Amino acid sequence: MATTTPQPPPLTTGEAIDFWPGKSMEAMEGEWGRLRCRFINSHPNGPWDDFILSEWELKACAWEDFHPHSETAFVLEGELHIESEGKTVILKPGDSARVNPGRLGRYWAPVYARMVTIYGPNPEGLESHSFQYSEI
16 A cells, blocks of 8 residues: 655745736826836835835936835936935946835936836835935
8 A cells, every 4th residue: 555745734824926917108197297107116105124125227317215214226227326314326227225124315317327126124114205206
């Protein structure tokens, strides 16, 4: 008589793959026409325990905001400048930098930059603030 070995339970729960269909980037808030963005897997509303992925671009403009969570930018095209607490970095394609939680970050592209951005977890749902937009 053959015996069977019990199989371990699956390591995942829920769906095997999460899928988010592509969509175009849109100008943020209408007034900020040279800043375009699209959130890919979720919108940064309320609390979240995972990461939030977005794509955005700046065309001769600057953006500043305060986040209670980390924000990592990975440059796909162009040149992105980031400043926080007196430290400035200049990113080219393939470079990345993170503004750590609880800090004001200023991002600008003298000509053009396109980035993928990752927001770290925000389990308490604290809101971002201090939004500033300017054209260069």
